[in-house]
Amino acid sequence: MKINLINWRLIVRFTLNFILHQILMFLFVSLPAIFYIVVLKQPEKLFFVNLTTVLIIAAYLLYCLFYGYYVARPMADILVKIRKLSNGEYLIPTNKKRFRSPSSRLYREVYANLEALSATLQESERKRLEFEQLRQDWAAGVTHDLKTPLSYISGYSDILLSDEHEWSAHEKKEFVQLIKDKSAHMEELINDLGIAFRMDQNIGIKLSSQRIELGELIRRVVAETANMPSDKNNSFEIVGGEEPIYVMGDAGLLKRAFSNLLVNAVVHNPAGTAITVQMHNITHVEIQVMDNGKGMDEHSSNHLFDRYYRGTSTDVPTGGTGLGMAIVKQIITAHQGTVDVKSTTGHGTVITIRL
Template sequence: MKWKLTRRFLGSVVTIVVIVGIVNIIILVCLLLYHFKTQEESVETFSRGFSRYIKLQDGNPIVNEEGLKILEKKKAWIQILNGKGEQVASYHTPESLQAAYTPAEIVQMYKYREIDAETTVFVGEAHDFSYFVGIKDRGIGRYVFSYNYVHIIKYLNIILLLFLTVDIMIALVIGFLFGKKLTSPLHILIEGIQQLRERRFKKMAIPKGVYEDVFHNMNELSVKLDEFEKERDKLDRMREEWISNVSHDMKTPLASIHGYAELLKDGAANLTPQELFEYTAIINRQAIYMKDLLDDLNLTMRLRNQQLPLQFQEVDLVVFIRELMIEFLNDSPYADRQIELEANVNKALHPVDKKLMKRAILNFIYNALVHNEEDVVVTIRIDALHPSLDHEKKSSNMASSQGFHTSITIADNGYGIPAKDVAQVFDRYYRGTNTSNTHGTGLGMAIARDIILAHHGNIELSSIENKGTTITILL
């Protein structure tokens, strides 16, 4: 493709140059011929037409007054000869001019500048007399030459061939350079389009000139396509992960539902009402679990892939958490549990999605209650993170709290988490090793962590076995 474009432009340039060269040569030749013809005819016409100023007087030729004035004006002279080549009259002739001529001398006089280098002699005839007209002018010349048509045509062909060869060589050189300069950006552009077709999104260097805007647009297109490709890959991974998670997580409840359904189908007549109730309750519980699992899987996948639009609104976290605790203690089966709130700041305004933030904080509180004894104490503390922290505290917390304004701490004095399990707390399905409680889908902590991250926050966890666990939310 590169050389095809180069040849196309090169052919156009060569054709134009050749045509222009031929036309220029033709015009030049025509102008030269016209110039010589006009120049020659003007002097020859004057010389030959001067006979009208020559009159006969008593059989002798004389030049009338008008003719003499014209000779003076043109700085010319005239010599009139009889049939023997002898001078019978003369006007304004130079002193060195001879008075008689042989036929050969007459021819010599006409062909060459015999008088001086500035005078050209022309021949005319009047009343059976011949005459020489000499005009002294460097701008006037006459060349007499003999030629052979065959030789002239041969030499003209050689000259024309030489001109064409030189012009074509020049055109090839100029055309090649011009074509290369013109087609190089096009070749780069074609390669860029080829890369886009092969899903290789690479920016191209932008050359100066007429193609600059084209390259800018191509680079912008490449960036956009790269973004779309990454987004598509992300969605593909998300779909594959979703399918994998769903298929994995549904196996256990489906197996349970399938087993009890088979039992009911094969032995329903032999089962007591109590057994029927228990089996159908298990199937119902597993179906509800599957529904909750699907909802949680969908939520965590959308959160991790930033596909869930958050409904942000300005919220005072102090008021928000106080109302959340009142609602939790009034309506839940944990109304008699010990939950304390310490607000070390009067107001903490943050843009949050109230529904999701409520779920995250309740998840942390719920885990502190469900994985410990009933007398566990859960403390929720709200603090403002000030830049003016003392040096020691600032040094220890700088890495974790820099850029955040508020911290929410949820601490308990329960069993704590073994050191080997701390790193797995936010993994899917983690339920710990210090409790037999298996209620829930096992995605609560993972979802809560993803909600905090979706709010551009951070979360930290520390735990000491048999002393308790502390979760710090930074916003």
């Protein structure tokens, strides 16, 4: 609506200016004829008529020059600014009132829109560069995370194939088990990549619609996470969910989303962190995953669900792809839900999902 009002204001302004200029031009051109008609019966005044005609023509020429300057000069300035924007040179916005000639004020809406466009393009470029940096950091981290288990697989395979040593059956079983575990880890990383990209493009992922008892699903996920091999001795608690909570959706994907949330709370927090899952079912289903861990700063909170954001330096092995939380948001969004995060450094994190 605001854009339409601006368009109408521009149309009315330019129309009124055009009419006014045409009236003035008509008066300037008509004056010599009026003088001739008035003084035809008085030849002695012909000199003054000729002089007046010359003056009027000169004034008309000056008027044309002024009109051209009035209209063309700011238009040339606008074209220069557009050319700068096309070359990636952004205009510097300022809140101070700058002196502008009356001709520039004719195009003040155009100048305002150019500055707004410049600010939008500049912000888009900033986000693009930030995203590109995240992508590069993510690529470095995922390469590291894939290379580590691959080196185990390659190393233990060489050991088993070596003829220099004789290994006992128990040792061979340990080596094969290590190879299997690392292969499963690599498969999980690759599956994360596949799920994220297929859901982002809405291909290859079919959401099944089934009636799910959410409380039971979450209890299973919490039990699986609590029984993961870990030396952190984290505590888990479930609050609410005594009454059945039913939702429609894909049980496999919802299980993956809650599993990612809980594993993330374990991996990125110190030993002994208390993790609580709280469930409510009033006007909508609300699940909160809370921990009393190290929390996050504002930057990490704002980018937690961004693809490729890992939250740690690429020098630190996270064991993840940086897609886990992005997958959570994609799954919840696909179920017409929302996911939010509140966190403060040193005071834990609360992630709220509403379905």
